[in-house]
Structures are given as C-alpha cells and as structure tokens.
Amino acid sequence: MTIQTYLDKRLHIFDYDETLYINSSHENKRTYHHYIIKKILELKSQGKLIAMASHNIYAKSFFHSRYPEIYHCFDMFVCEYPLNKDIMVSNILKSLNCQPDEAIFYDDRKYNIDLVKQLDVFCYLVDETIGINFEDIVIKN
Secondary structure, rough: EEEHHHHHHEEEEEEEOOOOOOOOOHHHHHHHHHHHHHHHHHHHHHHOEEEEEEOOOOHHHHHHOOOOOOHHHHOEEEOOOOOOHHHHHHHHHHHHHOOOHEEEEEEEOOHHHHHHHHHEEEEEEOOOOOOHHHOOEEOOO
C-alpha cells in the first residue's frame, strides 16, 4: 500500500459553493479565504493543474470577483447546470489530458462525490462549515 497526499495529485478539481468558500462566521470566512488563496497559489507554483466543476452557472464570474488573486491559476472552468459532476469531471480530465488517478476532486455534496468516485478519481468530502483541510488529506492506494 502506498500513501499519498493532495500534493501528489497533478490535477485539483474544486466545486465552488461551500467548497472554495464556506458558510460560517465572518472571522472563519476571512481566515478560510486567505488559506484557500495560499494553497491554490502553492499548488500552481508546483505546476499543478487546477479546475472548477460547479452547478452554479455564475461561479466563474463570482470567483473572479471574490478571488481575483488566484483566478488566473485555474486552467479550466466547467460551470453548468444540470450537468452531473461526473460528466463535468470527465470533460475536465479529457481536456487537460489527465488520467483519473492523477486527479483529486473536492466537493461538499456526498452525491457528487459518489458520482465522481465511479470515475476512479480520489474525492475529498468538504465540511461546508470548516472547508478543506489540505493537511489532513491522506490517500491510500
């Protein structure tokens, strides 16, 4: 068995709502906002591919206004409804020339996680009140 972390993945695919930002207290939102900016900048500086898969059709423009510091880090946005997340992720994998085992998908909805897991992509279920804790991600193969 091999153990990896999020850093071992080449492609990071994020949901938008309650994943890249959270519904929590004002102070937690601000702290999380800075944390996400720092982590995505770190991922990009390491040559990682970054994408968004969201059912929120306005996510790309909302993201641009909320996170202008890291908007340029994203290699692809798929923001469509009612397209299922597995189809979005499959399109991202194909467009960015990645294999499923090279990717990690972050989402706050279990049904989306269940769909994407069927593609053999590692998935991280985000707690919508605290967000992603990258340091706790352990991938066992």
